[in-house]
Amino acid sequence: MTPPVTALRNYDAVELRRLDVAHHLPAQADYGEIRDLGGSRIITRAEGCQFWDIDGKAYFDGMAGLWCVGVGYGRKELADVAHEQMLELPYYNSFFKTATAPAVRLAAKIAGIAGGELQHVFFNSSGSEAVDTMFRMVRHYWAVQGQPYKNVFICRRNGYHGSTVAGASLGGMSAMHAIGSLPIPGIEHVIQPYAFNEGFGEDEEAFATRCAQEIEDRILQVGAHNVAAFVGEPIQGAGGVIIPPKGYWQKVEAICRKYDVLLVADEVICGFGRTGQWFGHNTYGFTPDIITTAKQLSSGYAPISATIASRAIVEVLREKGGDFVHGYTYSGHPMCCAVAERNLEIIEREDLVTRTREVTGPYLAKALQRLVGHELVGEVRSQGLLGAVEIVSEPGTNHRFGGKEGKASPMVRDACISNGLMVRGIRDSVVMCPPLIVSTSEIDFMIDTIEKSLNQCLPALRAL
Structure with a gap:
């Protein structure tokens, strides 16, 4: 890792932490814990695949921010584009038959990348908003065809589809459902394709068939005439990098076509190169x-997301839908669109999708194999530049420390962070999602640091 770099501004660490506790409510946090710690970890600078905190400590960003910084930090080119667009047209809305040049250009760019029938783009500011737009669009699509009762969504346990009321309801995470009395009516959850936890020892084909069969059974239970869509992430990212068995998605698609159920891919994490193809559904x-997209659409340099619909859906909305009474103040924000378009150009110019598929993705898969056989590791898995290390109390099993999920991964995650590697602990998996620009030597650093951290945590875990 390169030496620490002085931040562009002189920050008063003590004062910022005081203000953080006094006024700032960060996302997905225990506010009492932050108060007791005296403030959050405050990040002040980043470059390439690294960032620095206010105390000058360097970290390798094994999570690409929050699954999003594909082209890495410090891209002056993106800052320049934002500056130029803000001088020319900093803002205008997309309501009432209005558009801006950056929004139109980006929509065409995305349609060209998506290809096929996915040719129509609605802009939002976050992945959660992209999901909300999809939710309303799907229900509207069926309603204008005289089927307003066809409004039930089938999703997966442990799936993640954002933090809004609709998104958190579509997601299958019990901790999120506990806040706000979720899910809302009209949402069903079925098995996740998580063989390590949910498998009965069957082969991939049999497990894929069982998971798909549960979807079909639920459609029949609810009534196909009531089911609007099946929604799933190609790879469940926030659920722990859950990689589906071979054939799973083909089986799911066949079921959706059989019962006239729309198939929605939440590509917020997988989209724009993460899996080694432009989209997870390509992989x-x-x-x-x-499809819903966000994150690597702008590499996190600007808040923007896109809901991308097929020609068939939009044709129905054009002919029968009337006004689609939905939108956001910042839909198609010109600066965000300009930054996103240039970000996609960088991904193309540097051939980062091919590099992920042919170089760094395979290298990560091979490097993870070095952890196989460690007494704390039950499984390693990866696709492209998404990876996970499953922590177990007994080799060759899926048994958890203390007999309960979630005790081991926070400990190992914190050790990794202390050792200069930012990863996440989800359930009992340590997960990684480095920037698309990651080098093979940086991948080695990630895996070596995870191994070091596992070894450091071994005595404490054995004491549980």
């Missing part, structure tokens, strides 16, 4: 009717 060989 797994299925064709969705709608």
Whole structure:
């Protein structure tokens, strides 16, 4: 790792931490814990695949921020584009038959990348908003065809689809459902394709069939005439980098077509190169009717997301839908669109999707194999530049420390962070999602640091 770099501004660490506790409510945090710690970890600078905190400590960013910083930090080119656009047209809305040049250009760019029938783009500011747009679009699509009762969504346990009321309801995370009395009505959850936890020892084909069969059974239970869509992430990212068995998505697609159910791919994490193809559905060989995207669309340099719909859906909305009474103040924000377009150009110019598929993705998969056989590791898995290390109390099993999920990974995660590597602990997996620009030597650093951290945590874990 390169030496620490002085931040562009002189920050008073003590004062910022005081203000953080006094006024700032960060996302997905225990506010009492932050108060007791005396403030959050405050980040002041980043470059390439690294960032620095206010105390000058360097970290390798094994999570690409929050699954998003594909082209790495410090891209002056993106800052320049933002500056130029803000001088020319800093803002205008997309309501009432209005558009801006950056929004139109970006929509065309995304349609060209998506290809096929996915040709129509609605802009939002976050992945959660992209999901909300999809939710309303799907229900509207069926309603204008005289089927307002066809409004039930089938999703997966432990899936993640954002933090809004609709998104958190579609997601299958019990901790999120506990806040706000969720899920809302009209949402069903079925098995996740998580063989390590949910498998009965069957082969991939049998497990894929069982998971798909549960979707079909739920459609029949609810009534196909009531089911609007099946929604799933190609790879469940926030659920722990859950990689589906071979054939799973083809089986799911066939079921959706059989019962006239829309197929929605939540590509917020997988989209724009993360899996080694432009989209996760390309990697797994299925064709969705709608996809939701965000994160690597702008590499986190600007808040923007896109809901991308097929020609068939939009044709119905054009002919029968009337006004689609939905939108946000910042839909199609010109600066965000300009930054996103240039970000996609960088991904293309540097051939980062091919590099992920042919170089760094395979290298990560091979490097993870070095952890196989460690007494704390039950499984390693990866696709492209998404990876996970499953922590177990007994080799060759899926047994957890203390007999309960979630005790081991926070400990190992914190050790990794202390050792200069930012990763996440999800359930009992340590997960990683480095920037698309990551080098093979940086991948080695990630895996070596995880191994070091596992060894450091071994005595404390054995004491549980």
